[in-house]
Amino acid sequence: MYIKLIPVAASCDVTDLAGTTAVVFDVLRATSTIVTALASGFRLVYPVAEADEARALAEARGFLLAGERGGEKIAGFPHGNSPLEFSAGPAAGSDALVLTTSNGTGAIRKAAAAACVLTGSLLNARAVAAAVLREGRDVQLVCAGTAGEFSLEDALGAGFVLVEMEQAAGGLPEMDDLAMAAYDLARFYSRDPLAGLRAGRHGQKLLRLGREADLRWCARLNRFDLAPVFTGDCLMVPGVES
Amino acid sequence: MYIKLIPVAASCDVTDLAGTTAVVFDVLRATSTIVTALASGFRLVYPVAEADEARALAEARGFLLAGERGGEKIAGFPHGNSPLEFSAGPAAGSDALVLTTSNGTGAIRKAAAAACVLTGSLLNARAVAAAVLREGRDVQLVCAGTAGEFSLEDALGAGFVLVEMEQAAGGLPEMDDLAMAAYDLARFYSRDPLAGLRAGRHGQKLLRLGREADLRWCARLNRFDLAPVFTGDCLMVPGVES
Structure with a gap:
């Protein structure tokens, strides 16, 4: 097993995803919101x-609609992107x-080229780690x-996984230096994950927005024991819906 | 003053360098070797x-020749790339x-589009910090x-600066999240910088090569009080040669 960290989904080479397990992190706040909802x-x-x-999908199917741009x-x-x-x-x-x-949400869709797509956050780091190890x-x-x-907070989420x-x-599997840096970041913030979420620019912006x-x-490490899977269409918890 | 970290020189956009102070880090080992030699x-x-x-430059000018590929x-x-x-x-x-x-060496030449180009390492982190602050x-x-x-080790060098x-x-100037991650890495390894140099894949390779x-x-923090400047042609210590 080899682990590679993609620092920005937008620059991800989707051909590299083939045959891998991809874990998408948008810790503030999309992937934290997804695991909270599920x-x-x-x-x-x-x-x-x-x-x-x-909006069109929610109207056509009668689903709840939530969305955010620029933190608002x-x-x-009817709903924004707060997990609460x-x-x-x-x-x-x-x-x-x-x-x-x-x-x-765009990052999750981009990662769909992988053999298995999970969403990770601090809230479900342990469950994602177990799922990644199971997938092998x-x-x-x-x-x-x-x-x-x-x-910063996305790398921190990856590091906690x-x-x-x-x-x-x-033991640790083999990994590239970006993954190693993320692992070290998580160890640096292990006693105070919230400080890690406050340290990044997006965390600072959300604080300014109240x-x-x-x-x-989002800083509550391992609050939930589930690893949402993206089917190419929607996210779900395996075993709960098939 | 705003600080941005470029994770890999090869993907550096040289137009972004205009008007800035660039500090190039190749901690294992080129920039450590340069500061040691100077x-x-x-x-x-x-x-x-x-x-x-x-080779042609060294022969034409009677200079000492040193070079490395793949760590060897x-x-x-006549010489490799060991600072020793x-x-x-x-x-x-x-x-x-x-x-x-x-x-x-290619990274230093690429950074030449900046207003001022310095080379950094753990060996001269404090001197580089002072020079960067002076440049403003x-x-x-x-x-x-x-x-x-x-x-990893290049980010660690940047973090120590x-x-x-x-x-x-x-206090810290404003910076992007990659720079913040490097700063946190340096704080994580502050008591044992050598552990940081051992943690990366290139450090591991050099260990395998003896x-x-x-x-x-290269792990000796602030061993030298000088900040080499690249003139577009060669590196020197300001004041020693002009």
Whole structure:
């Protein structure tokens, strides 16, 4: 097993994904929101790159619609991209969510060329590590990034998955230096993951937007024991829906 | 002042360098070798990308010739790329050195589009930090990388320069998340920089080639108080040669 970290999904070479397990990280906040929703009673999450497409899908199928651009809820959308909006589970109506965000949902769709696509975050690092080890393939840790730039918190999420893989397997697999740097970052912030989320520019921006509660939520390491899988269409928890 | 880290020199956009101070890092080993040579009595170091060009320059000018490919001395060259070959200073003959290496010398030439080009390493992190602060421009920390891939030790060198800038200036300037990750890496390895040099794939390769003494040398933080400047032609210490 060889592990490679892609620092920005936008510059990901999709031909490299063939035959691998890809794990997509948009820790602030898309992949944290996805795992929160699926852990809280939502059955399916549809990641959609474009806002118009998301709205059309939600209307056609009667799904809940959520979307964010630049850290803020899309005008006219009933929900934004805060995990706290979905932590109480679905209200009456649909238990399927359509989600479109600035970076994460496009990254998930781009990673679809892999043999298996998971979404990772601090919230489910251990569950993702176990799933990656079960799959047994080479791994691409795909950091969504922010507006085409590397984001610290995505590498931190990848690093925590590597820390959990080491714990579970009794050693680290071979990896490239970006993955090693992410692993070291996670060890650096292991006692205070929230400090890691605050250190990056996107975390700083969300704090300025009043989203400290979101950062605190996203910093809760191993809060959920599930590894969402992308089917090419939607995200689900294997075994819950097939 | 805004600080940006370029993870691999090969993918550096030279138009972004205009008007900035660039600091090139090839910690294992080109930039460590350059600072060692200039601190030990060599007056000039000519970084040359191609081996043939290096040989021709050395022969034409009577300079000392040194070169490395894949971690090993180029066949027929009198010197390789170990800093320990130059730490005793020049013997009788020329005090100018022509150096060609797999990644570092090309990275220095590529960075020449910047307003000021320095070379950094753990050996001279504090001196580089002081020079960067004196220059006062935006900064590009250009990591040479290895064969087109990110190298942990180059980011570590950049991180130690940021740690020294923080100490000298009483705070961190604004920076992108890659620079922040490098700063965190340096803080993670601050008590044992050698462990950081051992952690990367290129450090591992040099250990397999029997180069542990080189790693130990390159891990000596702030051993030298000088910041080599690239003139577009050669590297020198400002004030020593003009």
